[in-house]
Amino acid sequence: MRCPHCGGAEDRVIESRENASGTTIRRRRECLACSYRFTSYERIEEKPLMVVKRDGRREPFDLKKLERGIQKSLEKRPVSQSRVEEMLHEIEDESAIIGKANREIPGKQLGEMVLAKLFALDRVAYVRFASVYRMFENVEAFVKEIEKLSRNLGEEGSESHKPAD
Ligand SMILES: [Zn+2]
Numbered sequence: 001m002r003c004p005h006c007g008g009a010e011d012r013v014i015e016s017r018e019n020a021s022g023t024t025i026r027r028r029r030e031c032l033a034c035s036y037r038f039t040s041y042e043r044i045e046e047k048p049l050m051v052v053k054r055d056g057r058r059e060p061f062d063l064k065k066l067e068r069g070i071q072k073s074l075e076k077r078p079v080s081q082s083r084v085e086e087m088l089h090e091i092e093d094e095s096a097i098i099g100k101a102n103r104e105i106p107g108k109q110l111g112e113m114v115l116a117k118l119f120a121l122d123r124v125a126y127v128r129f130a131s132v133y134r135m136f137e138n139v140e141a142f143v144k145e146i147e148k149l150s151r152n153l154g155e156e157g158s159e160s161h162k163p164a165d
Contacts, residue, residue: 001029001040008033018044023096049099053107061105063092066114073128079121087117 001011008031015028025042049061067088074084094113099105118126 001038003031003034003036004038005036006031006034020093020097022100023092047103049095050104051107051110052104058104061095061099061110063088066091069129070114070118070125073118073125074122077122077125079125083121087121090117 002009003011010032011029012032013027014030014037017026018024019026023044025044027040027042028037029040030037050058051061052058067084070084070088091110091113095105095110098109115126115130118129
């Protein structure tokens, strides 16, 4: 690692630490020439995380693809980009933790994770994502979710009793 301070090529590692999901190693380094301390990040290359689909087929975990779907469902919604990025980081980390043992995550579990996070973030986006991307196991389960959702919204105050003008 080249020292960002003096450009020296030699350093010693003071401390190495993995992030929570075990996908990145952070190393504290000290330049041997000027003693400047800096941090390096290394992505751990391992077998890619695979998503197991309902029919048993596997496809690589693709955060970009998920992001596109999530962004689409959030179109014109009042949600900041930083909240979306935070959510994507959470999804990546939690998926890595789930798949730590055998590098696999059931598609259903991934879908439910995304939906739970979207539900907390923005209900319109949640419904869009759920309906467009068919993350639910079947139509029945989806309808049940929607009913639950409208019940919850109803309890918060129905708009159907607005006086007519
Ligand atoms: Zn240096």
